[in-house]
Structure formats: C-alpha cells, structure tokens
Amino acid sequence: MASSTHPPVKSTPLPPTGNSFPSATAFLDLSTILELLYSHPGSVDWLKILILGWLLTIFHRAIAVLYDRFLGLFRIRACFTEDDYSHHWVLAWMGEQSTHTRMRDVHVSTKFQLIDQSRSSPHPVTSINTPKRAGYLPSPSGVAYIWFMGALLSVRYLSDRSGPFGSKERVFDICFYSLDSQILDKFINAARDTFLAVNEGTVITYASDLHSNWQKVGWSAKTLGLGLVLPAGVAEGLVAKLNDFLRSKAWYNERGIPYRMGILLHGPPGSGKTSLIRHLAAILNLHVYTIHLSRAGLDDTGLAALINALPEKCLLVMEDIDAAFTSPLMNRDAAVNSFNGFGSSKPERSPFSGSVTLSGLLNALDGVGAQEGRILITTTNKYHALDPALVRPGRLDVHLEFNHASQHQAQEFFTRFYLPSKPAVTDANAGDISSVLWNKVNQSAEESLRDAVSEKTSLPGNLDTPEIDVQRIAELARKFGTGIPDRKISMASLQGYLMKYKVNPVDAVRDVSAWVAEELAYQTTMANVNQPQMGVSVSSPTPPLTPANATSILLAVPALDQTDLMS
C-alpha cells in the first residue's frame, strides 16, 4: 500500500493587503532603525535634544496661553482710530499728560490745542495769541506708560497702513491694566471731558479728508464778530431763529418734520458771509464742518458718508455752492440747454474738480441717513444760478442777501476799527473807559461811543495811535461814512483801505474821496474786461426764483425786517 503521506507544504508568506495593520516588516524596520540609533551613541543624544525641544515648545505655548488668560483678568485693550471722534478726545487727553510722563522715545506734535494755560500752570508757556503748543506722543516704536485712576496704561501711537492706496491711519492702541472693569468707560469720559475743556472758548473746524472722514483742521478762539457790521437786527434775528431751532427738536419730531435747517447767504464777494458764519459758530457754540463740493475725489457716495457722519448739532458749511457743479451754471435749465446743443455738448468739468452731482447733493441733504439737528449754511455769489430744487424751503429755508457797504455801515465800521484793543482787566484799571467800551460791544459802536463820551472823554490809543478823543472819532466816522457812496464798495475793500491807515484815522478821512474815485474807476475797468465780446453767445441763466417766491422765503426769518436786509 502506497504511503499517503504528503510532502511537507512549504509555507510562503501572504502578500500584504492594502488595509492591513503595519506589517511586521514595518515594525521590524522601526526596530531596526532604533537598533541602528542605539548602536550609535551620538544619534541617541540628538534624539533626546529633539524631544526636549518639542516638550519645551509645548511648555512655552502653554505658559503663553496661561499668561494671556491671566492678563485677561485685568487687562483691557482698546484702539482709537483716526476716523473716529474718540481719537480727538484721546489726543486732547494725551496733550494734557505728555508733560507729566517720562517718555524717552517721542513724537513731537503741535496738534495739541492750548488749554487755558493760566488755569493749570503757574508758568504759562504759551500766550493766548499762540493757540498751538508742542506736546509729546509716543513714537511709532515707543510706548508711554501713564497712570490713570489707579490703572497703568501702556499707550502706543501707531501708523496703521489700512487706508486705500496704502495711506496711513493713526491709531492709539491702549492697554489698561486694572481690576476695575469700568476703567475703559472712565477713561473715555475723562478724555471727552478733557477735549471739551481744551476746546472751551474755541470753534473747531473740521474738513473731509480723501477718504471722506472728518478731520480736525483747525480751531480759532471764539471771537464774537466785534468787527462784523451788518444792518440792525440781521445777525440778532438769525441767532434768535437758530437758537429757537436748536431747542425745538421735540416740536419737529412730534409733527414729523425733518429736524434740519438750511440757510443761504448770497451776495457779492467780501460782504461778510463768511464772517457771519464765524460769528454764528461762536455765539451758538457749534463746531464747523466744511465741505468743498468741488474737492478732487469727492463723489456722491463720499458726500453722503460725510453728511451721515455729522454729529447731532453742528454747522455744516458749503461755501461757493454755485462753483461746485458743472461750470459755470448749476441751474438745471441751463444745464439742460447746454446738453440740447445751446451750449457745449457736455458740461465742462475741470480734471481736478470733484464729481458730486446735484441729485447726489440733494439726496445726501435729505436722505434717510442725513443727520438730525444740523444747520446747513451755504454761500454763493450767483444766487440766480442756483437750481430751484436746491434752494426750496425745506432745504434752504432762510435766504439772506448781502450787499456792498451802506454809508451807515461804513461809519460804524470806521468807529469799530479805531476802538482800542481789549485791555487786560486789573484791579488798577477795572472800570476804566476801555473795559467799559469792551463790555458794550454788543451794542452798536455808535451807542458805545455815546456812552463812553458821557463817562470820560478820551480812550487809550490803539497800537501806536496817540490818545484818541472819542468825540473826534465819532466826528471822523460820520465824515468817513458820507465819503463812501452807498452800496458801491465792499466791506472787504473798506477794511483794506483802513488797514493802510491803521493808526491814523484823520488821514483815512482826508484821503477817502481820492480812494473812492480810484476804486470806482477800477470797478468800471473790470466790468468792461468781463463784458461778453460781440458775436459770442452767452446763455442767460433762467432766474429760478420768482420775486414772490424769494420774498416768502426771506420772510421765513421771523425776527428780521426785510427792510433791514442788506439789499
């Protein structure tokens, strides 16, 4: 019987499958590697260093996270960017701190405004005539450490390259180290209070930057228009109306009337429109926001953004509004005519002008985002070129016409011009004649003089003028007034003339007739130069306002008598 024993089966290893665990070979490889490593003592050291480094990194990260969590218990970080009002508050606050900190790495700035130095410092470093002073800010690479209400502040002043075209935006990056969770609120309130204190007695002017943000561009001491000479009741009437407006928010809201006011000042150059705006800002305690509609780069969107970002109560000023749009007219009819072939095929636009359109302006002024409580003041030298849609009540409610100087204005201007400067009131001179006069500036110059004459007979000189006899000034002023033809010469020209006789009123009166003749001859020459040439067609602007319409608008100022206006 044949043996049934099979030859021994030769075992062959199975081929590795795709989803199997690491094969024995892999372990073998790893163990081989380890064996290899152990067989070389130097490589073991390297391995230990590697593991140690890895552990250290983990440890370092853990510490950083814990440290951050720990700091988070009492650290608050806040950024104040340049496009926000709070930036101005912090700047004012820093201005007050900079002299008390020991910064070593500083950025010197004259952006700081003069606070009433005599109030805070025994040794004022600036005078009232120098409204800027140098202060210190941390340099971009530096940090200032300042104590505030028991908290330590680290302040950085950085240039953030976040603006379009790589433009820089200034940022205050402040860390507050304190257990007081309200410290940020307290700081913001303190910064705002400092800002208000610093700006007390000043009018701040803001203008738009290239990115349609409001930037503080200047400030001036609040001077009531001592030199401003308008027909009786005009400035007072306007102030009364605006004061009433500022108090009437609830009244407007109850009736669903948009709480806004628009004023149009129109008249020839140099008649006092801008001066009246300054006077209103000072009296009403409002800051001025100016928009130049023809500024390069300003378009409808930017304009809307600017108007939407206005604070609640402010003066929004748009000067020379007629020059903002297509040159030379903005009257809609004129623009249509020019498109219809009566003029050039396209409205002309300077390559440097902005691209604000009339409809863009109208939308921005009364769109949903338009700020409540703002007072818009526009000025123009070309009243009849303005589009009726712009000047209608609801947009520009009050129209005030300015004109060249009347004889009465010339007389009054002369009197005020030669009044003495405000004297410093001391115990010694309290109640003397010049301070008496100064306190009466709200009266007319003539009334002030009359009162002064009844009290004393001479005024201390203005600058280098010898002592001036008050009665003599009144007499000279009358003569000067009669020497000026009614409504022919601008107030600005009068001022220019008197500036030549700053300390010599007698000569000013003596030479006035010759100067007037020269001035009128110059005006005639200029009028001839500007006359249209024969054969050149000029489209005459269609007057958008009928006399009746204009009258009713003018009468919107209740306290003003129309006969008082300067027309």
Ligand SMILES: Nc1ncnc2c1ncn2[C@@H]1O[C@H](COP(=O)(O)OP(=O)(O)OP(=O)(O)O)[C@@H](O)[C@H]1O
């Ligand atoms: N009614 C006025 N009373 C006193 N000063 C005046 C008056 N009008 C003009 N002036 C003087 O003339 C100068 C120019 O005045 P202002 O800028 O107010 O004129 P304006 O009407 O705004 O001129 P423009 O239309 O050219 O802007 C100022 O320095 C101001 O002192």
